Amino acid sequence: MRIAYLHSGSIPSIYANGVHVMRMCDAFTDAGHEVVLYALPGATPVEDVHGYYGTRNRFGVRTAAQSHLPGLGVWSRALRVRTDLRRQGPPDLLYGRDLRALLACSDLAPLVYETHLLWSSPVVRGLERLLLRSSNLRRVVFVSQALADDYRAAFSGIDSLRGADLVTAHDGADPAPDTGPVAQLPGRAGALRIGYVGHLYPGRGIDVILGLAERLSEADFHIVGGTSTDQEHWQSRSRLPHVHFHGHLPPALLGSYYRAFDIVLAPYQRKAYCAGGVGEISRWVSPMKLFEYMAYGKAVIASDLPVLREVLTDGVNCLLCPPDSPEAWAAAVKRLGEDPDLRIALGNEARRRLLHHHTWRARAEQVLPSAPGHPTAGEC
Numbered sequence: 001m002r003i004a005y006l007h008s009g010s011i012p013s014i015y016a017n018g019v020h021v022m023r024m025c026d027a028f029t030d031a032g033h034e035v036v037l038y039a040l041p042g043a044t045p046v047e048d049v050h051g052y053y054g055t056r057n058r059f060g061v062r063t064a065a066q067s068h069l070p071g072l073g074v075w076s077r078a079l080r081v082r083t084d085l086r087r088q089g090p091p092d093l094l095y096g097r098d099l100r101a102l103l104a105c106s107d108l109a110p111l112v113y114e115t116h117l118l119w120s121s122p123v124v125r126g127l128e129r130l131l132l133r134s135s136n137l138r139r140v141v142f143v144s145q146a147l148a149d150d151y152r153a154a155f156s157g158i159d160s161l162r163g164a165d166l167v168t169a170h171d172g173a174d175p176a177p178d179t180g181p182v183a184q185l186p187g188r189a190g191a192l193r194i195g196y197v198g199h200l201y202p203g204r205g206i207d208v209i210l211g212l213a214e215r216l217s218e219a220d221f222h223i224v225g226g227t228s229t230d231q232e233h234w235q236s237r238s239r240l241p242h243v244h245f246h247g248h249l250p251p252a253l254l255g256s257y258y259r260a261f262d263i264v265l266a267p268y269q270r271k272a273y274c275a276g277g278v279g280e281i282s283r284w285v286s287p288m289k290l291f292e293y294m295a296y297g298k299a300v301i302a303s304d305l306p307v308l309r310e311v312l313t314d315g316v317n318c319l320l321c322p323p324d325s326p327e328a329w330a331a332a333v334k335r336l337g338e339d340p341d342l343r344i345a346l347g348n349e350a351r352r353r354l355l356h357h358h359t360w361r362a363r364a365e366q367v368l369p370s371a372p373g374h375p376t377a378g379e380c
Contacts, residue, residue: 001368002034004085006096006105008074011039011061012052014227014248016199016288017097017116020171022053022251023288027364028095029057036060036091038081038101046250054252078104093138093369099127106134112369114141117281118150129155137164138369144170146307147284169366170311172358173291176255176351183256186244187220192337194219195261195298197254198289200226200234203282205267205303208329210238215330217242219337224249224257258296262343263336266290266302269323283307291358294350299343301332311358317350 005028007021018039025035041063046052049061062084066077078101085091085105094111096102102111113131131137132155140158142148145168152158158166185193200206206223213221223234224246231245249257258264266289272282285307293300294317302308304320314320319336321328336343 001093002091003028003036003093003095004091004105004109005035005037006081006094006098006101007037007039008096008098008101009040010042011037011063012042012044012046012049019053019251019288021097022055023172023174023360024364025059026053026055026057027360028368029059030361031364031368034059036062036088038062038064038084038096038098040077041065052250052252054250074100075104077101081105082108094136095367099124099131103127103131103134106131106136110136110138110369112139112141112367113137114143114367115147115151116143116286117284118147118154125154132158132161132164135163137161139164139367140166141367142166142168142284143286144168144284144307145310150284165369167367169363170358171286171288171291172360172363173288173295173354174360175355176258176295176297180259181256183260185220185222185257185260187222187242191242192219192333193222193260193262194265194333195222195224195257195263196265196267197224197257197292198226198266198287200230201272203269203272203280205265205269205323206234207237208267208269208323208326209265210234210240210243211326212329212333213238213240213243215326216333219333220244222246222257222261224254254292255296258292258298261298263333264293264298264300266293266300266308267321267323267329268303268305268308270305286311291354294354294358297347297351299336299346300350301329301336311353317346317353319346 005025009017011018025037028035050058064077064080067073081101082105085108090108094105094109097114102113148168196209221243225248231247235245270282271280300318302312302318302320303323312318319332321332
C-alpha cells in the first residue's frame, strides 16, 4: 500500500513529534508499505535525516514550507501538499496528524486521523468536525484511552461515524538490541546513575529531579534533552556538581545513554505542556521516553497519573510516586538503589510488556484500517 503521512511539524527537529512520525513511517515501511512523509523543512537541516533519527528504512521525506501570512500560511501549505500528491499520483491512504492538510486532501484517498490532544480552540474543534464528516475517513487514532474518552464527551456521535472506527494506540519503541555502545558519562565511579531523557518544558518534572539531587548527593543525575534556552534556565537553578546536563542529542544516539543509566525517571506533573506552553497534555500523555526506557529494560520511577496507569503497574514494571511528593520520589530512588535485584525485575517486566504490546511495528499494524468486517485489535 502507498501511504502518504501528513505531518504539520518540521523534519528534522528537536521535538518529540518528529521522532514519533519518523518511527511510524519506519514501522509502516517495515510492514511492507511504500511511505512518503510530508513535513515542514527543519530549522537546522542535517546531512542525512534518516541517520539523524536512526531509521532502518530510507522512505521518502518531502518538505513543504509554510508562508508567514496570518491565518493563511497553513492553508497555502496544505494546498501545496495537495498539489504535490496529485502530481505524484494519489496514494492508497492518507495518514497523519496534520488536520488542515488532511482536510485539503480528503477527497484524494481514504484517510486516518491521529490525535494526541483535545484542542480547546473552537476553530480546531470546527475543523475536526469537518474531518469527522468526511466520507473518506476510515479511522481515528487516539494516543491514550483517556483521550478517546474525552473525544467521546466533546464530539457527540463520534462512536457512530459512517465507515470509520476509533482506535486507541499508545506510543511505542523499537526493541532494543541486547548489546551496543554505552555512553561514557561524567561523574563518580560507582555512583548510582539516574537518568532523564526528554524535554525540559514546564510540568515535565525537572524541578523534581533537581530536588532529588539535593536530597541524594550520593547519586549522579543525568538530564538529556531540551532546547538550549531551557537547559540554561534549569542549569542556572542548580549548581550541584553531581547534576549533569547533556543537552539535545540526535535520537539515533540515545540508546547508548539508556544503557548507561541504572534508574530512569518520568516525573510528569499534574499539568504538563507542549513546546511553547501550547496544549496541556497531562491528562492524555503517552510519553515516548517511557516506552524507550522500557525497551532497554530500565527500572522506571514514574508519576502516578491515571493515563500512565494505562501502561504501568506499580511494583510490577515500575515504581509509581505522587507527582508532587519529594519524599516519595527520594524513597523510591533509595529503594531501587539499595536493591539491584528489584531494579532488574522491574526492568525485565517493563521490557516484556514493551515487546508484547508496544513496539512501533505492532502499533503500525494496529492503526491501519482493516478490511471490511475484520476489526483490528485495539479498537476503543
